[in-house]
Amino acid sequence: xxxxxxxxxxxxxxxxxxxxxxxxxTMRRARGVGLAAPQIGVPLRVLxxxxxxxxxxxxxxxxxxxxxxxxxxxxCLSIPGxxxxxxxxxxxxxxxxxxxxxxxxxxxxxxLARILQHEIDHLNGVLLPDRxxxxxxxxxxxxxxxxxxxxxxxxxxxxxx
Numbered sequence: 421x422x423x424x425x426x427x428x429x430x431x432x433x434x435x436x437x438x439x440x441x442x443x444x445x446t447m448r449r450a451r452g453v454g455l456a457a458p459q460i461g462v463p464l465r466v467l468x469x470x471x472x473x474x475x476x477x478x479x480x481x482x483x484x485x486x487x488x489x490x491x492x493x494x495x496c497l498s499i500p501g502x503x504x505x506x507x508x509x510x511x512x513x514x515x516x517x518x519x520x521x522x523x524x525x526x527x528x529x530x531x532l533a534r535i536l537q538h539e540i541d542h543l544n545g546v547l548l549p550d551r552x553x554x555x556x557x558x559x560x561x562x563x564x565x566x567x568x569x570x571x572x573x574x575x576x577x578x579x580x581x
Contacts, residue, residue: 421458422498424466426543427481436466440477440519443468447475452497454535456542459498467539471532478516478524481540485513490530494538496548499546506551508537 429436439462443489447455447537454469465480488510511529514536518524528536541547 421461421463422542422547423545424463425460425545426456426457426458426463429464429466429517432479432517432519432522436464436479437519438463439466440468442480444475447497450497455497458542458545464478465543466562467536467543469532469539471528471535473531473532476483476526477519478514478526478536479518479521479538481514481516481538481543482526483512483540484515487511490534492534494534494548496538498542499548502548504548504552506548507531507537508534512536513529514540 439457443457443460443466446460447453453471456465457464457466466477467481468475468477470476486509488508490510491505491507492502492508494508495501510533511527512533514526514528516524516526520572526536538548541551551581
């Protein structure tokens with residue numbers, strides 16, 4: 421399932437809000453900073469992220485804009501212990517629906533932008549090793565416990581949380 425593109429959510433229902441609660445609880449238990457529905461066996465376009473300012477939930481997220489470049493260590497709850505140097509956009513604008521079904525526009529930079537790109541990758545069936553140059557994929561992951569330092573992140577919601 422992790423290699424399959426997730427299906428869209430037709431509408432935000434109580435069942436989807438329950439999924440969001442499950443994702444948030446699972447993310448917290450695992451001491452993660454983001455989690456996508458496919459990671460818990462649900463093939464829907466739902467994710468949660470928390471860069472330190474409290475969790476946000478996005479339904480049917482779409483990357484609308486990216487800018488800049490950041491390269492840094494990135495791990496994944498689906499690949500325990502592996503840490504990769506991953507190139508990502510420094511900033512992103514993501515359009516989605518919030519947990520109450522309203523249109524949400526998130527403008528994020530730094531760490532939150534990295535988390536959102538990572539989780540949207542999961543929704544598209546893309547895993548961290550897919551983001552590595554071919555020669556680095558052949559060598560495999562570097563196993564280490566790396567703690568990602570929070571970077572400056574700003575989130576703007578329009579239409580509700």
